[in-house]
Amino acid sequence: MHSNKEMVKMGVLETGGVIQYSKGLEGVIAALSSISAIDGAQGKLIYRGIPIEMLAKYSTYEETAYLLLYGELPTKNALDEFTVLMRELRHIPPKVEMCITELPPNPHPMDILKVAVAHSGLYDPDQYRCCREGVMRKVIRIIAQIPTMIAYYHRARTGQEIVPPNPELGHAANFLYMLHGKEPDEEEARIFDIAMILHAEHGLNASTFAAMVTASTLSDINSAIVSAIGTLKGPLHGGANERVLKMLDEIGTPDRAEEYVLNALKEKRRIMGFGHRVYKTYDPRARILKEYAEYLSKKYNDTKWIEMGEKIEEIMIREVGKKGIFPNVDFYSGIVYQFLGIPRDLFTPVFTMARSVGWAAHVCEYTQNNRIFRPRAYYTGPDYVEYVPIEQRR
Numbered sequence: 001m002h003s004n005k006e007m008v009k010m011g012v013l014e015t016g017g018v019i020q021y022s023k024g025l026e027g028v029i030a031a032l033s034s035i036s037a038i039d040g041a042q043g044k045l046i047y048r049g050i051p052i053e054m055l056a057k058y059s060t061y062e063e064t065a066y067l068l069l070y071g072e073l074p075t076k077n078a079l080d081e082f083t084v085l086m087r088e089l090r091h092i093p094p095k096v097e098m099c100i101t102e103l104p105p106n107p108h109p110m111d112i113l114k115v116a117v118a119h120s121g122l123y124d125p126d127q128y129r130c131c132r133e134g135v136m137r138k139v140i141r142i143i144a145q146i147p148t149m150i151a152y153y154h155r156a157r158t159g160q161e162i163v164p165p166n167p168e169l170g171h172a173a174n175f176l177y178m179l180h181g182k183e184p185d186e187e188e189a190r191i192f193d194i195a196m197i198l199h200a201e202h203g204l205n206a207s208t209f210a211a212m213v214t215a216s217t218l219s220d221i222n223s224a225i226v227s228a229i230g231t232l233k234g235p236l237h238g239g240a241n242e243r244v245l246k247m248l249d250e251i252g253t254p255d256r257a258e259e260y261v262l263n264a265l266k267e268k269r270r271i272m273g274f275g276h277r278v279y280k281t282y283d284p285r286a287r288i289l290k291e292y293a294e295y296l297s298k299k300y301n302d303t304k305w306i307e308m309g310e311k312i313e314e315i316m317i318r319e320v321g322k323k324g325i326f327p328n329v330d331f332y333s334g335i336v337y338q339f340l341g342i343p344r345d346l347f348t349p350v351f352t353m354a355r356s357v358g359w360a361a362h363v364c365e366y367t368q369n370n371r372i373f374r375p376r377a378y379y380t381g382p383d384y385v386e387y388v389p390i391e392q393r394r
């Protein structure tokens with residue numbers, strides 16, 4: 001390990017003093033933003049100042065998307081225009097449709113989404129526009145097209161006819177329609193819409209940060225979204241929701257939850273859907289999703305999943321609540337999605353479909369006053385190593 005003085009000599013630090021290092025960038029402020037704020041101690045989340053609970057109660061995904069992108073709630077006219085635009089832009093280019101529907105059925109749909117978003121960027125009529133309207137259209141086009149990409153791939157891989165977007169339906173209802181080939185009932189469409197609102201934005205999480213890093217090089221928005229999709233896919237981030245259901249399958253019945261959780265904790269295995277870098281209390285989004293998971297369980301008279309979920313929650317809070325580990329957004333979302341007939345491997349793509357607006361809002365905000373992201377690493381290697389010619393190496 002080198003001293004600070006040695007590091008300065010080696011050009012690693014420009015000045016002496018205390019070396020700042022935060023593993024995983026914990027607690028580091030990397031940008032100024034007026035998009036959302038999380039109070040991790042109180043378990044509060046606001047989008048542009050509005051509490052998430054109010055948006056879940058009164059707003060729609062389209063209105064929330066407008067709020068996140070433009071900074072304020074739309075007037076009636078502005079929302080109407082935005083909604084029309086979102087609906088017009090849902091269609092994906094024919095070549096992208098052909099590519100999606102011909103891709104093999106086995107890759108994870110998140111990998112298909114990376115390909116599809118990258119591919120559709122090639123046909124974006126606003127590809128080379130860098131004016132604000134051009135960028136906004138590009139952004140709204142991606143947000144509008146992602147649900148179509150997911151639904152088309154799913155229909156094709158299951159040997160079903162693709163169902164084109166229905167301009168009469170809102171963003172959430174239209175996705176369920178394209179996925180299932182029939183209009184969802186109003187209540188289910190609304191619950192899905194609320195889930196989309198709750199997943200739309202969450203500060204500088206890993207995928208948003210990945211999008212911002214890509215955009216900060218002045219690359220294009222499609223590249224930024226592709227970076228974000230690849231990042232969201234991981235099990236420590238958006239991929240956790242799918243794994244929660246896998247865990248519930250493994251547990252099987254509520255009476256086996258205690259043994260499973262205690263063993264997992266003893267073996268230092270993570271319980272998916274718990275813990276968060278910022279929340280050290282109950283994630284407010286999980287609280288709302290839990291209510292809908294309970295509601296749908298009663299509606300369909302199928303309470304096994306929610307009973308297991310609630311049992312796990314009780315044990316986790318009892319065992320590790322003092323360490324600040326509570327349910328996060330991914331814990332109950334899977335149960336909700338399952339009741340809405342969404343296949344498990346589409347849970348993370350559905351998260352993508354909601355979060356694309358948060359990614360886009362941060363990219364637009366950051367690049368308006370851009371500075372390339374370029375952190376440093378603390379060098380821990382040897383000071384000097386002699387170069388050994390290959391014939392002398394052993």
Ligand SMILES: CC(C)(COP(=O)(O)OP(=O)(O)OC[C@H]1O[C@@H](n2cnc3c(N)ncnc32)[C@H](O)[C@@H]1OP(=O)(O)O)[C@@H](O)C(=O)NCCC(=O)NCCS
Nearest residue numbers: 235236237240269270271272273274275276277328329330
């Ligand atoms: C979200 C997450 C990656 C945050 O990680 P982080 O801020 O880096 O926290 P750490 O990995 O440093 O964990 C801190 C402590 O809590 C424990 N912990 C964190 N999440 C845990 C979980 N889900 N199950 C069991 N223990 C957990 C860690 O083992 C560690 O314990 P230790 O201090 O005794 O070693 C982490 O909580 C996790 O892996 N959760 C499961 C995946 C998940 O649900 N992701 C979705 C997030 S929205």
